[in-house]
Amino acid sequence: MVTERSPKLDKERVVDTALRLLNEVGLDGLTLRTIARELDVKAPALYWHFKNKQALLDEMATEMYRQMTADARIPPDATWQERILAGQRALRAGLLGYRDGAKVFSGTRFTGIEHAAEMEANLRALLEAGLSLPQAVRATTTALLFTLGFVAEEQGVWPLPGERREGYDVEERAARMADFPLAAAAGAEVFQSFEERFEEGLRLVIAGIEARYGAT
Template sequence: MASTRTTRLDRKQVIDTALRLLNEVGLEGLTLRAIAAELNVKAPALYWHFKDKQALLDEMATEMMRRMGWPSEDQSADWREVITAAMQGLRAHLLRYRDGARVYSGTHFTDTSYAGPMETFLARLTTQGFTPAAAVRGWHTAYSYTIGYLIEEQAMTGRTFDLTARAERLADHPLAAQAGEEMFGDYDAGFDRGLRAVVEGIGATLRAPGAPGKGRGEARA
């Protein structure tokens, strides 16, 4: 019978192990018992650090955010480029983790390390024609699109989707049949097209008309 380790665990060890194990077993298979087995300890040892799985997920999401590379602080950058680059970066980062979007969504960060990047992004928007409230709404709208898209994308990972067979089944509904290629054919291109639509909508509905700063069609330095 294998002996369990007696050295003291810290939160970082647990989270590093949890994130590694996530890629092997997915969110459904990630339990405190499975993490404890990986660390060669008994499950109650983890409860010193995390009272339940939700507390563990909160810390995992926070660590994902800490590891993320954010765009450099350039207050002259066009707000569309700021949002687009940030959401593309968020998607690329979360794709590194199996079920990464599901882990990241609906959790509460356990420290304030997110506040600096958030302050920078909102400042860029408020200096280019957005009120503080509109900047927050625009940012959160793009974020929600990104997470929602990712949840759907990652749910399809590893599944075979025969678009030809789908089109044949929907032969009496030609537009619905053609939709399959757009929805499931190329996730990278589909994400970028959708994000472009979201960003343009943010500019059309939330940015003050005639506001100073770069807008659609304005020359960029």
């Protein structure tokens, strides 16, 4: 009788399983015990690879970043404005591919240096546009934080593409806030047209960098 062996348990398999489960159970439901059950192993087996859930989230965010940069394909001669647009669009698209993607990505630490090449190119482009290194860092991190915050709010309404949470009926909200006409009308802008609003927000960030630092 031949016994079928399970695939070798390694970091890559654990992370792939965790990312797949994330879309099913969300960040709150993603526990090491849940992942171990899916892998048909005991939870302690995961501690050989990840000392705690945060270490796993760090690796998950790193893998998400690898996938995002593979899709970004920023030309070497791109301007700093083009780099911000392409990088943040790729980040948003990548985060939207996972339930609670923005929450997973926020506050994590990359476990590799895959991000260094893009970071170097972005900072160099900003320095060539006349910024100092501290200013370039503030410019790039402001764009990053805008995207993370925007997607976190977007996923509060649309946890996954095509899956809308209850409680975001714009007309019902407007009726409840009829005594506050401006706030009532704002709902149509706050909870809809995310693609258009994201693009406009990025343009505002870029315009702010240009105006504040005189970037060309």
